[in-house]
Amino acid sequence: MTPQPSAPSLPSWATWWQRPFPDANTLLLPGRQPALIDSGFVGHAEDTASWARAQAGDVALVVNTHWHSDHVGGNALLQARGAVIAAGAPEAEAISRRDPGCCAAEYLDQPVAPYTVDMPLDDGQVLRLGDAEWEVVRTPGHTPGHLGLWQPEQQLLVVGDALSDYDVGWVNLALDGPDAGATALASLHRLAALAPRVILPSHGPVPADPSAAFATALRRAQRLVDDPDGALWYGARRIFAFALMIRDGMPTSEVEPYLHARAWLTDAARLLDVAPESLATELVTTMLAGGAIVLRDGRLHAAAPHTPVTAESLRVPHPRAWPPSTEPQ
Template identity: 70%
Template structure:
């Protein structure tokens, strides 16, 4: 991919299809990577970093802990990189909370890792050859953060927004105010008036003001329509499950869904049964073209890359305490 002329020469950015997040490498005095993709493509992430870095990678900064953002952490940490994440995420990882990364809840595998550098709102963090400000942006997850480079007016937004949408919110886990919290985070980012927005998914928006205006409208809809927010989250989560598994047999899809905590939580909020909701979700995704049936398997239609089945076999966070960890000497 040719360098983006809007970015300084020391910023390397690559748009990646699902199930990965985009890659952002900041070269210079302290080479750093923002987010590390899905575990099934961890080696590809490491190879890309190796091809673009000026010297050894020192730090990986996670915008949040979902599987498509932290999947390369373990491999890069084993090679000597430190991991930085928001304090809420860092504390949960340190205590080996079974809910870490929502990996079990979402049925999305994550390889075990630790956090070396907890990050607070307003903290200055040296990445590459510039200082970046940590901006707390809860909503999509409670520990979500953004990164702001004021001299170049570069803004890394994670899943807070993209060129085409905003991040889904989990009203069951994070409370009914999660949509309003996400909306407030988007407003906080818009005030910065960035020159360039770098999202975790999709292209760099051509016009930041237009992207924020669209995100504001979309966020307001999630606030105004809690049931719609639940449905939006379900469609995103189930599509991801279909992507990483090369589809799910049609005959098994509803049983798979009924076994998922996120689906039973959604059924409770929507005042229906998991069985009815599972049927409705499959029907809805087929009806709007978000899924299709091929070779008697239900597949996601959004563009994505395949995942080796063996990569999905990862220990659950409840078992991470059994793993030995290497301490890193990482300075902020």
């Protein structure tokens, strides 16, 4: 057998935490001003804060690659303990004005505790993270404010959900428009042109071969452009699986009523020109047949490995009920 390449090594000043769903992977950069890139899911905020503190002391800065719930869940707790929160300018501005659509939290039915962005980030901006300088790379597509981070001396590239060793980020054609797939593809091309030595994705392992990972991701992203219906199905599967993960599954009797009440499913059905009830039924049927979800003891569960969360941790207000951003969080 041909030996498989091992993952490229990280410098000693970077600490990587590969986490299962519903958390995004976390990068900790210790130093005089310890920085954290992404803060996991709200149900594991204490775990995130405790891990970072044990590794590097108090976190001074949190940088979010984007505002989905698995990336910003520790923001509120870390901000309350003194951390500055930084995020891409479009999302920072929406959070500052308390837009009801913040984090797509209500739309996706994914809880996010209220926080404020202290530092909006623009393309090309240089940040001191830990003891090294990183460049902000704007990479819209998965979300409009999605960004990557580039460390040129070590050729490290944080890519958020733009790609992983096995996937690319889903695109929301309903919220972000029909060109969202093409936007994501253009962002991937921009990231690939940096020719990084190490890719640090938000989900899954560090790819052993960055060039191969980009080649595969570009093919997958092109399919999302070429097949908008397929992109809608892909997003629906990802959103529903995540809903099952954070709720420890769902009784079968509650699944279809839950799906019928979801804005993301209604929007997908409209774009696919099918009835929401038909889409809900087909979604469950095809995910069961494909093994993405499983039926166990009368409940549907996501099949992918994931860490449980408590029901209490999901009880946070949607952004429309967040306090004004000028109030202490």
